[in-house]
Amino acid sequence: MLIANPAATAPYATKAEKTRGRLFPEAESATRTAFQRDRDRIIHSGAFRRLKYKTQVFVYHEGDNYRTRLSHSLEVSQIARSVARVLGLDEDLAETLALAHDLGHTPFGHAGETALDECMAEYGGFDHNAQTLRIVTKLERRYANFDGLNLTWETLEGLVKHNGPVLVPGIGMDDLPRAIVEYAETQDLELATYAGPEAQVAALADDIAYNNHDIDDGLRAGLFSIDDLLALPLVGNVFQGVIDRYPGLETTRIIHEAVRELIGRMIADVMDETRARLAEAKPETAEDIRAMDRPLVAFTPEMNEHNAALKAFLFERMYRHYRVNRSMSKAQRIVQQLFELLHGSPDQLPPEWQQGCDGPNGFKTARRVCDFIAGMTDKFAIEEHQRLFDLHDPRS
Incomplete structure (x- = not known):
């Protein structure tokens, strides 16, 4: 039996009891709605924990008072819940999308994303929204019966389309990030339409939190x-x-x-x-x-x-x-050098990450290395770079 969220009072709210379901059918929870369950899976994921040491503007060691991706996501979720509550929407779905929206970000914020996208130019590129989808549908490996977190259709749709339709005039499937194209072959997320109202709330909550807290951090x-x-x-x-x-x-x-x-x-x-x-x-x-x-x-x-x-x-x-330019320049070099080394020498990847590679400089190797680096925290990326490039580092 699907549980309803009594707080979602508006007729146009996304109804948990009418979810389109999960790609892999599961027995419903006796105590949580489908969207509450999605939220809990996000919170317990490894990718969510790693947001603690992923930054937006400042590298993690530059100060304890600056926002990380984790603190930002929590602030976005608070705003999203507040707005959803007043509008009579499903607060749990809005919170889930707010908590998950940054899971695909690389270490070192946008500088890391730019560097990784350049490294992946010949292999399908890199996009943090697409990487979020890849994480929750493939890379998280916690369950016996499926890869990923097996989230509801509504959550996956919101993660992909929270900024609006991704198929618009002039943009076709061939123009979309590879992870989105691959998943669309499995499940139709209706890429040419807007997302539901809760996803739209989460997107605006992100803008509100991001702009205001950058004022705070910058000052x-x-x-x-x-x-x-x-x-x-x-x-x-x-x-x-x-x-x-x-x-x-x-x-x-x-x-x-x-x-x-x-x-x-x-x-x-x-x-x-x-x-x-x-x-x-x-x-x-x-x-x-x-x-x-x-x-x-x-x-x-x-x-x-x-x-x-x-x-x-x-x-x-x-x-x-x-x-910031100096710090981000160093960060980009770390990402680029890690990618070049590991792509050319995948035998230096941890054993579990070598699985699925197709040899030095291979296409599949590029994606495995990309996933490995994208999942790193600032802290781990710096330490891994030292281990691989510093001859005097005893941890090599």
Whole structure:
């Protein structure tokens, strides 16, 4: 018997008791909904644990106060649950997608992804969303009857399409990442439609958390100052308002107050715009939302402009700061050198990773090495590089 989530009160919510099911049939849980079970499988996965030492902007050893992929995912899940609850959606599905959305990221954030994508250029490339799908459907090996986590259709669909349809005019199946194409041969995730509402909530929660917490981390790292933010629309007004309301307040509290208020304003904006779109579209089911010609869950045009200005600022002042550039340059060299060595000498892979290789510089070897490196934490990648390249490292 499938259990319903009583919190999913909206008729257009994704209903746990009406899930399209799992690729490999299993007996249902007597105590958890299908989406609660998905969430628990994500939390207990090895890939989720490794997010603790995977970073977004700063390498893990640069400070204990900066966000990691794990702390970011937890923050996204909190926002996603809050928004889903107010909209009457399935909180558990929104939380599951928020917790899983970064599983496919490489060590060293986007710098590591760029390096690995370049290494894999002749072998199908690398995409972190596709890698997330590969992890939850193939690479996690915990169960006797199947590879992967055997998640529900709705969770897999949301992971692949949370940013919108992946088959759009001008983009065909041959243009998609290899992992998505391969899985589509097994199960149809309806790649040309939008994802369900909970996945859309998780995507916006990711944007809200990412932008605001990068402000926090950037200020703490001294990459820019509060004064530098004051000219930005919305962000500057919020910071100035906190400064005016609390004269003499210490800087760390100003940052916390302002970031908290910014998150609240962005959530309120999503609520207003989504309710307006609900009133216009009048969806009766989650399928109606998938069939829409635009996202249901969205920012207002004004908030999109504010976010664009903030992202441009962060790109220039944080992501391209010379200190970050130096760190990420080293990180890219680590990824590139690991790939080149292991691809050419797969006998240096751990025994379990040598399985499935097709010899030095082979196509299958490239994918195995890619999976191995993509799953590394920053910490392990640095240590593995030292073991393989430092002649004086006794761990070689």
